[in-house]
Amino acid sequence: MHAEFGPDLNMVISVLQTALTPAFLLVAVGSLLNVLTGRLSRIIDRSRDLQTLHATTEGESHQRVVSELRIIERRMRVVGSSILFAVLSAIAVCVMISLLFLMGLTQFSAPWIAVAVFMLALLLLVACLLQFVHEIRLATYAIYVPEEYLELPEKTRRKG
Incomplete structure (x- = not known):
């Protein structure tokens, strides 16, 4: 006579397959975090460079440094x-x-909770991606290339 002390192997394998499928989303979020922390590091480096320039610039150059520092500060908050x-x-x-494991290995059943948590995870990911796009737009806006470097014909020069 053999006593059963827990779920059988087939059930455990099935639960593992079901519960670990969302783990692929963790890999994607981890990769995104790697990109975001890299951007934050570059923003901080640029901020330090601009702070050094702040003390040595005057006039229009100084105003560009101050303007970019303001954008840098916003970018840091958005990336954060x-x-x-x-x-x-x-x-x-x-x-x-964890919920999927719990439901698969016990009598606890609340699939709507798992669905709600998954939807929450996706909404948070969407919010992350929207902030990421916002930061990229700020970074693009912050770039200033002096007109003399563009070597534009007279009729296409910037106004103003």
């Missing part, structure tokens, strides 16, 4: 919130995986 949303999304995915 994007990182926060990505981390919260990853945490939600981990909670969902």
Whole structure:
């Protein structure tokens, strides 16, 4: 006579397959976090360079430095919130995986909770991506190329 002390192997394998499928989302969020932290690092480096220039510039050049520093400060906040949303999304995915394990290996059944947590993870990921696009737009706006470097014909020069 053999006593059963837990779920059988087939059930465990099935639960593992089901619960670990969302883990692929964790890989994607991790890659996104890597990109975001890299951008934050570059923003911080640029901020330090501009702060050094701040003390040595005058006139129009100084105004460009100040303007870019203001944009840099906004970019840091936007990237920071994007990182926060990505981390919260990853945490939600981990909670969902835990719920799937719990439901698969016990009598607890609340699939609507797992669906709600998954939807939350996706919404947080969307918020992260929207902030990421916002930061890219800010970065593009911050770039100033002096007209003399563009070597534009007279009729296409910037006004103003």
